[in-house]
Amino acid sequence: MESNNQSKHEEQLFPTYKRWNITFKSASGSTITDQSGKTYIDLMAGISVVNLGHGHPAVLKAVEQQLHEGWHASNFFHYEGQQQTAELLTAHSCGDLVFFANSGAEANEGAIKLARKHTGRKKIISFLQSFHGRTFGSMAATGQDSIHKGFGPMLEGFEYVPYNDVKALENAVDEETAAVIVEPVQGEGGVIPGEHTFLQAVEEAAKKAGALLICDEIQTGLGRTGAFFAHEHSGLNPDIITAAKALGNGIPTGAVIGKAHLKEAFGPGSHGTTFGGNPLAMAAAQATLRTLIEEDWSSKAADKGEALLKELKEKLSSLNKVKDIRGKGMMIGIELTEPAAETIIKLQEKGVLAIAAGPNVLRLLPPLTIEWETLMKGVHAIEETLKNK
Ligand SMILES: Cc1ncc(COP(=O)(O)O)c(C=O)c1O
Known part of the structure; x- marks a missing residue:
């Protein structure tokens, strides 16, 4: 998959990144759309970059x-x-x-x-x-x-x-x-x-x-x-x-x-x-x-982050694959008992983007502006992915 991507699109790029099989097309608010038209909920914000959402x-x-x-x-x-x-x-x-x-x-x-x-x-x-x-x-x-x-x-x-x-x-x-x-x-x-x-x-x-x-x-x-x-x-x-x-x-x-x-x-x-x-x-x-x-996004991130952490703990703590859930505000790590890479790919199949931090931690860095309902769809996808493995 990854080597296909490399050979198809990136023969002239140094292969410094293990890229996903997703080609960016556009982004708006808390979503990213790929070349095939598939839309993803963005729980990574370009690695804590688009804190105000895409195209603010x-x-x-x-x-x-x-x-x-x-x-x-x-x-x-x-x-x-x-x-x-x-x-x-x-x-x-x-x-x-x-x-x-x-x-x-x-x-x-x-x-x-x-x-x-x-x-x-x-x-x-x-x-x-x-x-x-x-x-x-x-x-x-x-x-x-x-x-x-x-x-x-x-x-x-x-x-x-x-x-x-x-x-x-x-x-x-x-x-x-x-x-x-x-x-x-x-x-x-x-x-x-x-x-x-x-x-x-x-x-x-x-x-x-x-x-x-x-x-x-x-x-x-x-x-x-x-x-x-x-x-x-x-x-x-x-x-x-x-x-x-x-x-x-x-x-x-x-x-x-x-x-x-x-x-x-x-x-x-x-x-x-x-x-x-x-x-x-x-x-x-x-x-x-x-x-x-x-607009005091720091306070909003504190409140939303606290509610998100609570939600994640309620839904995921009892799952076998979950070792720890921690974080501060809208910067959250879900430590798994196995490498996070496979979960990340499964989440992408469900239309959700997250990244790893170290080998075993699934990292969530959503735009601070993400709507609660969208965030909860992401949480639901994480729950389903970790449950069904
Ligand atoms: C804490 C920290 N410091 C420095 C950097 C490097 O930033 P950049 O990739 O913009 O050079 C990063 C990037 O992930 C980071 O997380």
Whole structure:
């Protein structure tokens, strides 16, 4: 199936992805339609990207308008959109200054550079099973051997400690540490929420050692977990927050959001990008942020997520194949006793899209805007699929 797909459509593409046997045609709201006309309920939102749903009218209007006004000039120019987007991000986070990038990996790359430059230290602590991206810095920060394999030598200075293990963390952070980078909920690693006491200990250990705390909010940020940024659940005050994915609701963009005291480390000529923060991306980001904030999608995601988790627990907990159901807001993992890949294909046959997180976890990241009735159709399909196996 997969090799047919590859040979039929993708002879000129590097086969970096194990693609499904679905060819995208169009998307609207909480559904995706394929080339054959089959429509799917989207419980993955392009991997936590279209938090406002596909083709959200406010984002569409802003991008359309910007297309008519010009979409690139370079960062030699003042771009009003960058300033306005940065105002929104800093007004709704503990950060003061923003650098715009094009993706999550690039945002983390910028954060790692900023931490090293500011502290003059080399060591970066991250966590086992973490995921921070595929570029050299973000890949080195990623605590998964399988992601590093074949690309060595890795960038020097990265150490990995077990997630949710306060003792191991405290032993690792010292006066040579530039930063600790942490996902408040590990996404790719299996939807593992960070315990409040652990996340607070991460902040405390970093601050005590004079190291920076970087919260990677690329998957968890912008309403996904029921807070604007997930670290807010634990009352953290990070030095740097990285965001991407949902920031442009599908138009590629990323951001490094840092404290004012880091300003000098990122002076003229220190870091840069051709595309980052271009007017098209900023039009999308501004419309996305305004909608998320003005319509309070964080609170709505908290309520909907809680109801969804309850529903899933009621329907699935007793099934043999289900080991655990966990998550935060609209970021939910259903841990199975077997690989999730087969369930994902069976769900597609029923017209429902979900993804895996690690080998055994079925991950749900629906658009925050999904209607309850549609969501419940998805839940029903999951129940039927797991029951009948
Ligand atoms: C927590 C986290 N950090 C970083 C990234 C990398 O983002 P991108 O794929 O936009 O480079 C991801 C992507 O899945 C992510 O989930």
